[in-house]
Amino acid sequence: MSDVAVIGLGRVGLPLALAFADAGLSVIGVDNDAARIGALRDGRMPFEEPGAQEVLDRVRERLTLAERATDASPARHIVLTLGTPAMSHIEIDLRQIRAVLDDLLPHLREGHALHLRSTIAPNTTDYVAGYIEKHRGFEIGTEVFVAHVPERIASAKFFEEISTLPCIVGGVGERSGEVAAELFEVLGAPIVQTTPVQAELAKIWTNILRYANFALPNLLMMDCEQYDANVFEVVDLINKDYPRGGMKLPGFTAGTCLRKDFAFSEERSNAPGMLLAVSRVNESVPLFLVQGLKRRLDGSLKDKKIAVLGLAFKSDTDDERDSLSYKLIRLLERELADVAIHDPHVPTPTQSLGDAVLDADAVVVATNHQEFGTRDTLRAIVEGAKRDALVVDPWNCWGAAQVFAHADEVLALAAR
Numbered sequence: 001m002s003d004v005a006v007i008g009l010g011r012v013g014l015p016l017a018l019a020f021a022d023a024g025l026s027v028i029g030v031d032n033d034a035a036r037i038g039a040l041r042d043g044r045m046p047f048e049e050p051g052a053q054e055v056l057d058r059v060r061e062r063l064t065l066a067e068r069a070t071d072a073s074p075a076r077h078i079v080l081t082l083g084t085p086a087m088s089h090i091e092i093d094l095r096q097i098r099a100v101l102d103d104l105l106p107h108l109r110e111g112h113a114l115h116l117r118s119t120i121a122p123n124t125t126d127y128v129a130g131y132i133e134k135h136r137g138f139e140i141g142t143e144v145f146v147a148h149v150p151e152r153i154a155s156a157k158f159f160e161e162i163s164t165l166p167c168i169v170g171g172v173g174e175r176s177g178e179v180a181a182e183l184f185e186v187l188g189a190p191i192v193q194t195t196p197v198q199a200e201l202a203k204i205w206t207n208i209l210r211y212a213n214f215a216l217p218n219l220l221m222m223d224c225e226q227y228d229a230n231v232f233e234v235v236d237l238i239n240k241d242y243p244r245g246g247m248k249l250p251g252f253t254a255g256t257c258l259r260k261d262f263a264f265s266e267e268r269s270n271a272p273g274m275l276l277a278v279s280r281v282n283e284s285v286p287l288f289l290v291q292g293l294k295r296r297l298d299g300s301l302k303d304k305k306i307a308v309l310g311l312a313f314k315s316d317t318d319d320e321r322d323s324l325s326y327k328l329i330r331l332l333e334r335e336l337a338d339v340a341i342h343d344p345h346v347p348t349p350t351q352s353l354g355d356a357v358l359d360a361d362a363v364v365v366a367t368n369h370q371e372f373g374t375r376d377t378l379r380a381i382v383e384g385a386k387r388d389a390l391v392v393d394p395w396n397c398w399g400a401a402q403v404f405a406h407a408d409e410v411l412a413l414a415a416r
C-alpha cells in the first residue's frame, strides 16, 4: 500500500509528489492528462522546475503513475492539487475538485485523509468535509480526515523553499490537522496549525497582498506618463533611506495564481470592487504600453514591426498561462502592427532574438527574463532594430530607468 497519492500532477502537484518520494514515501501520482503521464513514464519533466528532473531521476522507483482518481484510493493520504480557476462570474470554479471527489466517494474508507493543497475560496474545506459526510456518513476528524494545506511556494522555487516555508495546516474536526501534519512534516518545514478558513484566507491574502503591491507601481507608472514624470525616479524618491518605504517596481503582473485568487475574496467581498480595481490596474498595463507606443510612433502602429520579448507570465519560467504578453500581442495586432516574438524559455515556438528584433520599429520587454537584461541583448536590439527604434522596458531591466526610450539612448544610459 502506498503512503500518499497526489491527484493533479501540475506545477504544484508534480514537484510535491516528487518531494514526498524523495523523502522516502511511496507515492501514487495521478493525472488525467495522458501526455503528462506519458512524459513522466519516459522519465521526462513536462515543464521547467529547477531541480525537479534530478529528483525524478532519483525517485522513479517510488513513484507509481496513474490516470484515474480512483487509482489514488489505496493510499491513506490523498492530496488534491487540482486546478481551481475563477469563473467569469467572479466565483471559484470547483469543477475539478467536485469531479475527483465524486470519483473518490465510493472508495473512501475509515482512516482516509484528504488534503486540499489547491488554492480555494473561504469555507471550501468545510464544504468538502460536509460533502463527504453528507454522501458517506463519515464523521470528519475522527473517521475520515479533511484539511487545507495551502501551497505558497512560487513556481521555479519549489525545491528551494519546500523544506523551510512554514506549512499552514487547517484541519476539520478533532484530528484532521494532526493527521495532515503527520504527512507534511516529512518535508521538513515547520507546521503551523490553524482553522480551515484561516488557512484559506492566509493563502489567498498572501497572493492578494502581492497583487495589490504590484498594482501600485503600475498605477504610478501610468500617472507618471500623465505628468511627464519618471516612475523609476519617483519610486527611488519614495524608497531611498525611508524606513517605511517599500514601493515595488512596475511590470506585467498576472499568471494563473495572482490573476484569479483575488476573485475568491471578491466573490463575497465586504468592499466589492476594491480588488477588482487592483486587477483592472494590472490588466491595463499592456494597453498603457500600446497607447504609449502609438503616441510616440506618429499615432499609428499599422504595419510597424513590434518585437515582443517574453511570453512567460514571469521571469525565468516556461509557464505562459495567463501571461499578459498574450494580451499585449492581441492589442498590438488590433492596431494592425506586425508582431514578432522571442522567448527562449517557453514551449511555444518563437523566433530567434536576432530575427525578432530585425528592422523592428519598437521592442517591448514583456517578461523580465534574466537573459534580456544583458548588454548582449541590448546590443542585438541596437544593431538589429531600426536606427530610431523605441525600446519599451517597464521592468527597467537594463537600469536605464526609462519606460519608453530610443534604443541608442537606453544603451548610453545603461552604460553608466
Ligand SMILES: NC(=O)c1ccc[n+]([C@@H]2O[C@H](COP(=O)([O-])OP(=O)(O)OC[C@H]3O[C@@H](n4cnc5c(N)ncnc54)[C@H](O)[C@@H]3O)[C@@H](O)[C@H]2O)c1
Pocket: 007, 008, 009, 010, 011, 012, 013, 030, 031, 032, 033, 036, 067, 068, 069, 081, 082, 083, 084, 096, 099, 100, 117, 118, 119, 120, 151, 152, 153, 154, 155, 256, 257
Ligand atoms: N502554479 C503555481 O505556482 C501555484 C502556486 C500556489 C498554488 N497554486 C494552486 O494550486 C492548484 C494547482 O495549480 P497548478 O498550477 O498546479 O494547476 P495545473 O492546472 O498545472 O495542474 C492541475 C492538474 O490536475 C490535472 N487534473 C485535472 N482534473 C483531473 C482529474 N479529474 N483527475 C486527475 N487529474 C486531473 C490536470 O491535468 C493538471 O495536470 C491551483 O489551485 C492553484 O491555484 C498554484
